[in-house]
Amino acid sequence: TVRKYLNKKTVPEPQKRPGRKSKLDPYKPYILEKLNEGPYTASRLYREIKEMGFDGGKTIVKDLVREVRPKQGVSAILRYETKPGVQAQVDWGELGTIEVDGKLKKLFCFNMILGYSRMRYVEFTLSIDTSTLIQCHLNAFEHFEGFTQEILYDNMVRREVMLWIAEQPAILSIQDVPILMCISGNGSVQSSEDNEV
Structure with missing residues (x-):
């Protein structure tokens, strides 16, 4: 051929x-x-x-x-930046279990991060009830030597925050701290510490 x-x-x-x-x-x-x-x-x-x-x-x-x-x-997302002292973000994370007095208990992590400086306060707890939430906030305010103009909460703490406000409205009204809830499924508003807890 x-x-x-x-x-x-x-x-x-x-x-x-x-x-x-x-x-x-x-x-x-x-x-x-x-x-x-x-x-x-x-x-x-x-x-x-x-x-x-x-x-x-x-x-x-x-x-x-x-x-x-x-x-x-991918749609562009405008990154939300805050000025100093404007916003703190709070999240709870569950870290597994720990043995306490011979019993396994869940270990939780309270995480408050300042929006501008990214300074953080982390506290490990065995409970995520309202009194623990309040105490963690007070400890964080003491650590930062003050508080921000507003606090952004992720969905995980929504229930506890609502209970806190219902039980202790005076704490926030005295300090005049607005409560902001993170919008579910909105990554542009999602709190900064989500990837870290």
Whole structure:
């Protein structure tokens, strides 16, 4: 065959092969329609067309979705910075268990961090009840030699903070400290110490 092509004066055009049919072809209109409707995942679409009779693999569905769906960039988030003395952020973390008097007890970590300087106060406790929460705050205020204009709380302490306010409104009204709750699922408002507790 090499001699045959060497003796010819022109290079022959390559023959086009007929396109192979994909197992996905009958389901493409359905997938495209669903992708236009909203944010469907490839896994969900795979499950749906599998129920419709598709017997192919998940990878081919993922490839089509990746090809069709526009790339979604990460939305920019304006970082929230505070001035000195404006905000403290509080979170509780559960650190596992510790043996006390021969019994296993849960160990918790109270963490208050100043928004501007990132100075922190950390206290380990065996309880997250209201009186412990109050005492941890008072200890933190003493450590910082004062308190901030506002305190931002994560969802984990929401219940305890509400109980605290109900039981001891005088503490915060005397010190005039506003209580701010972190919005659930909003990473831009999430407290700074979330990754550290």
